[in-house]
Amino acid sequence: MFLSREIEYLIENEYREGQALPPERDMAASFDVQRDTLRSALDLLEQKGIILKRERIGNFVAPSRVRFDLNKYRSTKRYIEGVGKKHKVILLTFEKISIDRRHDEDYLLPEGTLVYRIMRLRYANDIPMALERSHVLCEMASGLNEEDVHKKSIYSTLKNKFNITIANSKQKVTVIKANGLESELLKIERDEPVMRYEGIVYDSKGRIVEFFDNTILMDSVEFVSQSFV
Amino acid sequence: MTKYREIEKKILEEIKNGHYLPGETLESERILAKKYEVNRMTVKHAFDALTEKGYIERSHGKGTFVKKKNFEKLDLDFDKEDGNTGITALVEWHGIMISNKVLSKGIVNGSRYLSDKLRIGLDEPVFALHRVRYGNEEPIAVEYTYVPSSYFGNIGEMDFKNVSLYDYMASFGKLPKKFNQKLRLIENAEKEAEHLKIKKGSPLYYFEFIGMDGDMEIVEYTESYIRCDKCEFRFTATTKKSLV
Numbered sequence: 013m014f015l016s017r018e019i020e021y022l023i024e025n026e027y028r029e030g031q032a033l034p035p036e037r038d039m040a041a042s043f044d045v046q047r048d049t050l051r052s053a054l055d056l057l058e059q060k061g062i063i064l065k066r067e068r069i070g071n072f073v074a075p076s077r078v079r080f081d082l083n084k085y086r087s088t089k090r091y092i093e094g095v096g097k098k099h100k101v102i103l104l105t106f107e108k109i110s111i112d113r114r115h116d117e118d119y120l121l122p123e124g125t126l127v128y129r130i131m132r133l134r135y136a137n138d139i140p141m142a143l144e145r146s147h148v149l150c151e152m153a154s155g156l157n158e159e160d161v162h163k164k165s166i167y168s169t170l171k172n173k174f175n176i177t178i179a180n181s182k183q184k185v186t187v188i189k190a191n192g193l194e195s196e197l198l199k200i201e202r203d204e205p206v207m208r209y210e211g212i213v214y215d216s217k218g219r220i221v222e223f224f225d226n227t228i229l230m231d232s233v234e235f236v237s238q239s240f241v
Numbered sequence: 242m243t244k245y246r247e248i249e250k251k252i253l254e255e256i257k258n259g260h261y262l263p264g265e266t267l268e269s270e271r272i273l274a275k276k277y278e279v280n281r282m283t284v285k286h287a288f289d290a291l292t293e294k295g296y297i298e299r300s301h302g303k304g305t306f307v308k309k310k311n312f313e314k315l316d317l318d319f320d321k322e323d324g325n326t327g328i329t330a331l332v333e334w335h336g337i338m339i340s341n342k343v344l345s346k347g348i349v350n351g352s353r354y355l356s357d358k359l360r361i362g363l364d365e366p367v368f369a370l371h372r373v374r375y376g377n378e379e380p381i382a383v384e385y386t387y388v389p390s391s392y393f394g395n396i397g398e399m400d401f402k403n404v405s406l407y408d409y410m411a412s413f414g415k416l417p418k419k420f421n422q423k424l425r426l427i428e429n430a431e432k433e434a435e436h437l438k439i440k441k442g443s444p445l446y447y448f449e450f451i452g453m454d455g456d457m458e459i460v461e462y463t464e465s466y467i468r469c470d471k472c473e474f475r476f477t478a479t480t481k482k483s484l485v
Contacts, residue, residue: 017354060447061427077425082328085478180479187426187444187469205444205469207426211478230426230444237328237476239419240453 015045016053020062023073033063033071061231074231078136082237085181087165088144092136100135106158108150121220126150130161133197140198142209142228152176152221166222176215183211185235194227206230245286248277252287256296256307259412264403267297267305306403328422328476330382330448330467340378343401344371344436348390355387358451358462366390370401373436382467383433388415388460415460417452424448424474433466444469 040050057063064072076095092099110124127147134142153174160169170176188208195202210225255261274281291297298308349367356363368390374382392415410416425447434441445466452461
């Protein structure tokens with residue numbers, strides 16, 4: 013347990029993502045422990061998602077997760093680029109619908125409220141990372157169209173075209189099993205656990221602008237909140 | 242004031258000032274009678290009055306305890322008073338009672354990782370407390386907590402099965418009030434899965450946080466592995482940077 017933390021400290025301070033760790037024999041010697049002890053420490057780090065083990069090749073620092081900073085709510089594009097990854101988003105569907113009871117209960121909006129429903133697939137380093145379903149209230153962004161959200165941040169469109177300033181978002185993170193569509197698009201097995209990230213987004217006047225529910229690969233993101241430096 | 246009211250007031254003061262913590266066992270009637278130099282019946286009356294007022298409770302054969310707070314919604318200790326906590330863990334049912342099983346505890350020396358997290362010298366001892374947290378007697382989380390032991394006098398002797406760590410820390414004026422937190426979902430944490438009685442390979446929340454007290458000192462570093470089927474995480478994200 014403590015050995016794994018010391019290795020984590022070493023990785024945090026001296027290694028980059030994707031970098032190979034020294035051979036296990038050398039690591040065991042430098043920490044002055046048995047090979048078995050080292051191996052179980054590395055197992056722990058693999059479980060925590062800190063390293064990846066490749067059979068007969070070696071151990072590597074795991075790719076860094078996209079970091080959502082709750083004190084600086086931004087577009088997902090900014091978060092992905094923030095960890096040095098290449099960003100891409102593909103618009104799958106764009107439609108105008110009226111919301112049903114389920115949304116009514118979840119989001120305190122009356123049944124029949126008109127929204128633009130935008131479904132997009134998000135990539136980091138050309139690997140699909142999230143299936144996102146965003147619902148923008150029609151009355152807040154009347155006339156929003158496909159062009160506005162194609163390869164663009166919804167938030168910057170809302171800001172530039174509709175003069176809406178996003179202020180905060182109430183969010184929830186749970187785990188669900190991937191359905192058929194999600195597993196196909198995210199290239200995982202059906203029923204594999206995935207993160208469900210949902211939220212309701214308010215503007216600076218406290219009005220609901222958008223609500224979203226996104227399905228995200230579990231190992232691709234993390235959330236951080238800092239109340240001191 | 243009658244004699245027993247006087248004793249009642251004295252014990253209540255000791256509860257309020259944190260000499261006795263919620264969940265902690267009080268001395269027996271006999272010992273307290275001796276301590277306050279009163280008749281044992283007087284202590285019994287004082288206990289009766291405190292029980293009636295909900296400050297203490299008696300358990301047959303185990304003694305008299307300071308009553309624990311009744312949590313409405315669980316926050317595994319995370320949701321602290323000043324509301325500046327960021328990420329909050331909520332369990333899915335109400336009226337939950339938290340209990341703990343201590344897996345291990347003791348002093349750790351010379352961990353670079355922990356001294357870095359706690360911002361203390363490598364030679365300063367760290368008290369480690371590893372617990373399984375139960376909600377209504379079902380395991381919910383495995384928590385590995387580390388605190389600088391120099392802040393606390395008798396931490397090694399404390400019974401953290403019954404006493405809340407935060408109540409204990411608060412009694413030294415070292416309650417964490419601000420948190421830096423990190424939340425991830427992980428797959429496969431074998432040892433934790435065992436403690437939590439879930440299948441190996443099931444997803445878990447991994448929640449890591451560092452707590453700072455009112456004097457701007459780091460008082461806690463915790464890694465928590467939390468069941469996804471019992472718990473959900475909520476938070477508010479804000480576009481404004483709200484660091485103080």
